[in-house]
């Protein structure tokens with residue numbers, strides 16, 4: 001059953017409307033539209049196949065909120081626009097044509113509800129010479145501002161704001177300016193920014209050495225910086241307002257399935273999907289809350305159901321690639337070479353609560369391992385099964401899998417997406433994040449405020465007999481239940497919220513999911529307002545040591561407008 005908030009989101013953004021803005025589609029109609037359209041891809045491989053059973057399967061997993069594809073698929077499948085992917089990476093070449101081509105391409109993608117990632121690392125540094133005019137280059141950061149304004153102007157026809165990721169390598173000569181470019185909250189607002197960290201840099205940080213800055217177009221050494229000072233500046237800025245994040249570029253390239261096709265320079269906007277230039281990827285997430293069964297004694301994970309869902313979801317996402325209308329010919333071409341898909345999860349924290357496991361416990365980390373290793377393995381089997389009929393992804397022979405006996409239909413199968421909107425539709429906790437609060441105000445869709453009390457908590461409070469309106473108010477005000485004595489100890493422990501949880505547990509959880517995820521993991525490590533720079537630094541180093549592909553942190557109250565607010569629901 002779709003919750004009231006879920007319905008609101010669907011009505012606002014997803015259901016078809018007529019010219020007067022009146023709804024002409026129901027949620028059932030949406031799932032029907034999407035399932036028939038996506039199932040129709042089977043006809044490409046088996047023209048005579050009766051796809052009604054598959055349509056029903058796809059319909060059921062969405063209608064039951066067991067699985068949802070990323071927003072553009074829900075919005076656009078079977079409609080004129082037809083653009084189904086959430087994630088794109090575009091190259092930014094070191095030339096006027098190159099720069100403005102990228103802006104144009106980004107505008108086209110934003111119009112269709114997709115997000116774009118860019119690396120600005122190829123652009124020559126500020127002040128370096130421009131041969132054709134005899135002038136001097138203005139550098140990556142000034143061009144980022146142009147990208148930002150273009151995004152602002154497009155705003156995706158009121159459906160979705162444009163979202164961008166901007167990346168600069170740590171050895172770019174303009175790195176210090178980049179690290180500080182979002183110091184002021186009001187600048188470059190349509191970008192998330194991350195510093196592309198190299199192994200060389202991290203070694204220099206550890207040994208407290210200098211590292212070289214390289215001018216991209218000449219490959220000459222332009223200067224040197226003390227690695228620790230740069231690292232500390234990143235930490236300082238992130239502590240200040242959450243940006244920049246960091247991504248470990250060399251690590252992403254170590255997992256680049258087809259290095260021959262190019263180097264990974266950037267991720268999509270929320271960081272979970274590293275891609276080659278001009279690649280796109282479509283994501284989908286399984287709702288783990290719906291994968292729990294009662295064995296008569298206690299609740300446990302229903303691996304049979306989870307396995308079936310993985311099989312159907314992989315089939316679904318592979319079909320999306322074939323019926324997708326790509327915004328550019330080049331993207332169509334690149335995407336179909338590797339056929340990357342990103343299956344992930346949502347409702348992980350809610351699942352733990354249902355199982356009675358606190359998020360910040362060894363038990364939770366083990367649960368993450370058993371769930372994600374299962375999904376990862378099963379998704380490979382499902383992809384291999386598709387390859388038997390449809391063939392391996394076209395770049396397979398050039399890929400790192402070429403000598404393996406198992407052919408895969410998809411170069412990657414797993415990604416942990418933020419599930420910002422689809423988790424609201426499903427009415428569960430987002431991605432692998434802990435509950436943000438037991439009661440909170442969510443600012444979505446341009447400041448529309450939706451007060452929410454966690455339904456699981458309300459249920460438990462009523463069942464255990466400690467529910468009262470007064471208590472709910474108190475919790476809403478405090479955000480956390482950990483220190484409210486009227487609430488039984490075990491309940492307080494299990495309903496841990498993001499700020500109750502030590503940042504170290506956040507990172508350990510991210511690292512465990514990363515271990516079994518081909519692409520990357522979207523995760524924000526939440527810090528309390530009082531956290532120090534040293535706390536942030538420690539988490540960054542730990543993320544590096546534990547094999548994460550990037551880190552995003554956020555210290556409560558450090559930005560004027562934050563998406564989630566702990567606050568009273570009066």
Ligand code: ADP
Nearest residue numbers: 070071086114115163270417418419420421422
């Ligand atoms: P959803 O829940 O809507 O499917 P997610 O929150 O999981 O989306 O985000 C997945 C990816 O979708 C992001 O990393 C980004 O690439 C893209 N995306 C998210 N929000 C936007 C937006 N407002 N505009 C453009 N792209 C977006």
